[in-house]
Amino acid sequence: MNVAAPSAAGNDQAGNDRPLGLAVSAFWIAFFSFREMVRRRRILSVGLLMLLPVVLAVAWRLLDREGMIPPELLLANLSGMVYIHFMVAVVSLAFGLSAIGESADEGTIIYYWTRPLRREAIYLGRLVAAQAVAGLLVAGSLVAAFLVMTVGNFGIITLDFLKLYVSACLVILFGAVVYTAIFAAVGTGLKKPMLPAILFAFGWESIGGNAPLRLQELTVVFHLRNLLHNSAASTGSMPNLLQELKVMLLHEVPPSTGHSFLVLLAVAAVAFVLGCWLLRRKEIFR
């Protein structure tokens, strides 16, 4: 079979020497990367870990037969302490760090690299896929926890409970998106990103997030908690009580929901830009 003459190279449909459109190329990369990421073995271990809130919900169903812990309180505590402080960070770490870094280490990124694709498209596609996988795992866990709490116990489903659940889900998923963006940039920039990422997620975020005064505003977890607090103001959950205590004792007025939302959006955007910049500078040696 004859290969077409080189002069015809890419001169018909592909057209010219311009890079492919950002949206189209990012879509295809995201589509295939998602399929790749859900096949990773770690999805099983992370998936199992995501059952922790479900187990807590089961324990609540089994042990709290007298209704000492109202469902709203359980939900607020699960969201504020289990999901935001732990689960979201774990799942984002597992898929964010590897979004670009692993592909570069393995050598498969070379196939994207040698296409007429903007580095931003490669980064965006991989990041969106990682965020989708992380979000899917978190969403699965949230749905399972909801089902455990409500099936056969339909009396707890009030409008307030539903509003609380939906807003908690949105904040948690938003948290997964933001954390995954941060870890993707870390994974792109560092050769061995795991330790710094763990120190960030469970060191800085835990300590800084509970630090007094405005220092805590430099953490992601603070702003996520703030979004949750505003949506779960009346539940009396542990994070809310701490927040109220700070307001009372330290006269700290927390930022508005809109402020926290914008800060988190800005963090994700900065992480994205930084990640793209790091990817443009990256060199492929494999």
Next chain:
Amino acid sequence: MNVAPAPATAVLQAQRVSKWFGEVIAVNDCTLALGPGVTGLLGLNGAGKTTLFKMLSGLITPSQGEVLIRGHRLRRDVGLFRRVGFCPESDALFDWLTGREFIRLMVRLMGYDGTEVVARAERALELVHLADAADRRIGAYSKGMRQKVKMAQALAHDPEIVFLDEPLNGMDPVSRREIVALVQRLGDEGRCVVVSSHILPEIETMTRSIVLIHRGKLMAEGDITEIRDAIHDRPTIVALTSTEARRLASSLAGRDLVRGVEIDEFGRVVARTDHAVNFYRELPGWLLAESLPVDEIETLDDNLQAVFDYLVGG
């Protein structure tokens, strides 16, 4: 030593490119220009061959100098990758995809869509004789089949420039023959094909045009024979067929320019010299002076290995 002038039709150019990692200089001030045809990139392990190859193919940026494709910088104008096909040495592939899915994705990411994606993918799979196994997962492919699917993705969009990094790795003899023929055909069709390999006979089956890099420096560029001819005072081994082999051997043995003489299993007189140019200049005079009949003269080491060994001191 740069023995070949830059081709007027240069497609791919490296202009004084250097690359260093910390204090280690991997490639030092290399300038070369490649046109249509197959060019073998040669060098010992650690010579800088891989670094130069990756700079040429846009995977890494030169610390100094620049690589141009048709006058444009590949690293900056990524749209130029439409003109480039790259077959990496690394065995990493999307193992969970079938060969067909992989090639289609790669074609799609070249900017094609719809039926064109399907047509080009099928053509590329047929080109490397992988159509029958195209619906199997790449993870289940043999090493040779993995090599072929890498070749297919590099060629599916009809690139003008093709980079092949150790393309025959892990291939069985039949597949090797097929790929060598394919590479030669790509060159004959006017593509600029750059093949990197550390196995010299492999390169020699594909092309006589080489770029030789040693200790980070470009040591030679051009046709193997031209390079050899350009090496003055080189050592060489010459076989002379004569009806009076013993007398000829005796005569040559006494010459200053001849380092050693023997008669091989075919009855030929095999002479070794360290000064090929002078040897060839003097030889007719010696033969005439002693009326020594010679039917045939053959240079035994006019091959890539000999040139390579001589240039890198092997």
